[in-house]
Amino acid sequence: MHANTFDRFEHRHSLIHRLDPRVKTVITLLFIVANVLLPDGAWLAFLAAWAFLLLLTVLADLPLFYAAKRSFIVLPFTLAAITVMFTLPGQPLLSWQMGSRQMMITDAGLLRFVSIVIRSWLSIQMAILLTAVTQLPDLLHALQHLRVPRILVAIISFMYRYLFVLADEAMRLLRAREARSARGWAGKSGGTIWWRARVAGHMVGQLMLRSLERSDRVYNAMLARGYDGRLLTLNPHRMQPGDWLAGVLAAAVIAGIQLLGRLPPI
Amino acid sequence: MPVFHHRADPIIASPLPAGAPVIAVHGLSFAYSDGHVALHEVSIDIHAQEKVALVGPNGAGKSTLMLHLNGILGQHDNGRVQVSGMPINRANLPHIRAKVGLVFQNPDDQLFSPTVFEDVAFGPLHMGFAEPDVRARVERALGQVGMEGFGERLSHHLSIGQKKRIAIATVLSMDPEILVLDEPSAGLDPRARRSLINLLRQLPITMLVSTHDMLMVRELFPRMIIMDEGHVVADGPTPALMSDAALLEAHGLEMP
Ligand SMILES: Nc1ncnc2c1ncn2[C@@H]1O[C@H](COP(=O)(O)OP(=O)(O)OP(=O)(O)O)[C@@H](O)[C@H]1O
Ligand SMILES: [Mg+2]
Numbered sequence: 001m002h003a004n005t006f007d008r009f010e011h012r013h014s015l016i017h018r019l020d021p022r023v024k025t026v027i028t029l030l031f032i033v034a035n036v037l038l039p040d041g042a043w044l045a046f047l048a049a050w051a052f053l054l055l056l057t058v059l060a061d062l063p064l065f066y067a068a069k070r071s072f073i074v075l076p077f078t079l080a081a082i083t084v085m086f087t088l089p090g091q092p093l094l095s096w097q098m099g100s101r102q103m104m105i106t107d108a109g110l111l112r113f114v115s116i117v118i119r120s121w122l123s124i125q126m127a128i129l130l131t132a133v134t135q136l137p138d139l140l141h142a143l144q145h146l147r148v149p150r151i152l153v154a155i156i157s158f159m160y161r162y163l164f165v166l167a168d169e170a171m172r173l174l175r176a177r178e179a180r181s182a183r184g185w186a187g188k189s190g191g192t193i194w195w196r197a198r199v200a201g202h203m204v205g206q207l208m209l210r211s212l213e214r215s216d217r218v219y220n221a222m223l224a225r226g227y228d229g230r231l232l233t234l235n236p237h238r239m240q241p242g243d244w245l246a247g248v249l250a251a252a253v254i255a256g257i258q259l260l261g262r263l264p265p266i
Numbered sequence: 267m268p269v270f271h272h273r274a275d276p277i278i279a280s281p282l283p284a285g286a287p288v289i290a291v292h293g294l295s296f297a298y299s300d301g302h303v304a305l306h307e308v309s310i311d312i313h314a315q316e317k318v319a320l321v322g323p324n325g326a327g328k329s330t331l332m333l334h335l336n337g338i339l340g341q342h343d344n345g346r347v348q349v350s351g352m353p354i355n356r357a358n359l360p361h362i363r364a365k366v367g368l369v370f371q372n373p374d375d376q377l378f379s380p381t382v383f384e385d386v387a388f389g390p391l392h393m394g395f396a397e398p399d400v401r402a403r404v405e406r407a408l409g410q411v412g413m414e415g416f417g418e419r420l421s422h423h424l425s426i427g428q429k430k431r432i433a434i435a436t437v438l439s440m441d442p443e444i445l446v447l448d449e450p451s452a453g454l455d456p457r458a459r460r461s462l463i464n465l466l467r468q469l470p471i472t473m474l475v476s477t478h479d480m481l482m483v484r485e486l487f488p489r490m491i492i493m494d495e496g497h498v499v500a501d502g503p504t505p506a507l508m509s510d511a512a513l514l515e516a517h518g519l520e521m522p
């Protein structure tokens with residue numbers, strides 16, 4: 001078996017896929033920042049942002065709710081914002097006695113909480129969309145061109161390459177254990193929890209050791225091909241007029257959404 | 267905007283006196299940091315255009331010897347290892363690494379970039395070639411190993427045999443004068459093995475290839491070196507060594 005779980009790229013030949021990765025990265029960042037800046041309760045703007053996102057999804061030749069479906073894993077994290085419901089002063093909506101404390105949900109608190117959830121949800125969908133339409137190596141190039149420190153980009157690229165090797169190695173170790181964990185005819189097998197924990201511990205140690213030794217060999221392989229401390233790359237990307245156009249258009253839409261969210265209600 | 271990153275001083279080869287060996291190892295001993303002595307007084311001379319097989323049982327020290335040829339296991343200012351007449355030291359290393367194309371036993375160690383293109387381009391880029399040259403070299407190297415059009419593929423999605431071939435392309439793109447391959451045919455299917463043999467036969471460069479594939483040795487390499495437990499135990503014409511059943515058996519080898 002092959003560890004494919006980390007790859008989120010969807011192969012298509014859409015307009016969006018062909019855009020320069022720099023445009024996609026910048027627009028994604030812009031979208032997220034603008035999103036965070038929208039005022040609480042700017043429902044129309046939230047809706048417009050989501051519509052924009054869905055439009056991009058369709059243009060990318062992906063199922064309409066592609067990003068929405070994959071975004072639910074982050075929702076638990078927004079629970080961290082649940083405290084704002086209780087701490088923001090405003091009209092009480094609901095209150096109850098908990099021990100010696102009076103718990104109270106306010107309208108302003110609820111509004112902010114819901115807004116935070118929606119903002120996070122929109123932002124994560126955009127990020128999911130970005131990884132679905134851009135190969136990671138392209139994304140790394142984009143980062144490099146956007147002046148992210150080279151060493152950081154190199155670390156991400158090695159991580160990406162060897163995550164798979166590591167996962168495969170872990171899978172092999174697991175399989176080797178499985179293959180030797182025969183079940184006897186005399187009922188229960190597999191040893192005690194304690195014994196299993198020890199085996200698992202040894203496996204983690206093995207993985208660490210193997211990775212350490214591998215890093216040594218990879219470094220050797222880099223040296224053998226002339227590595228001298230500077231990582232050089234060739235970049236196949238060129239901004240075309242279409243890329244500029246798409247970038248400007250998307251930026252304009254994002255600005256429009258921002259305006260919509262800040263306009264006083266009619 | 268395309269971005270060019272290249273260095274100012276492309277590496278240039280230095281001439282070697284006629285008749286001198288391109289690889290000269292004299293009395294090389296080596297112990298790993300855990301104290302295990304992997305090489306005992308190893309001496310070999312390999313001349314230009316020679317194709318030499320390095321055989322021997324597991325743990326004989328074949329890989330260790332090969333790593334020395336690229337200065338990876340330490341430098342030897344005493345001249346015990348010389349490549350193209352240059353002792354392996356800090357000043358010579360960039361030149362030596364441009365001359366010696368070393369392919370590691372495990373392709374997952376050799377292929378460290380996200381895409382095939384980047385991996386094959388790594389060597390030429392670090393040798394200081396400009397973008398068009400690098401691209402041309404990558405194209406050619408991928409063609410040589412029969413992997414045209416694999417440039418944009420992700421290394422971790424390739425099969426072992428494909429990885430092995432790309433690994434060879436990563437050094438062919440550097441146009442080495444000496445090719446040092448560690449078990450290139452292991453894990454290849456018959457067709458890939460056959461095309462590897464054809465490729466090696468066509469390449470007009472010096473070659474040192476470690477292998478357990480005795481059929482390939484007989485077919486391709488006129489000269490053969492047998493190692494066992496860190497010693498060179500035999501070095502001579504392949505037909506003569508291959509017909510010495512006692513010698514082969516003593517070192518865990520089989521007649522093809
Ligand atoms: N990094 C290391 N640290 C310590 N000992 C090592 C290391 N690498 C190899 N050795 C030891 O050095 C000896 C020679 O190993 P080497 O890898 O050169 O053998 P080999 O001839 O290439 O074998 P194989 O046919 O299995 O590839 C072996 O006994 C091995 O255990
Ligand atoms: Mg070896």
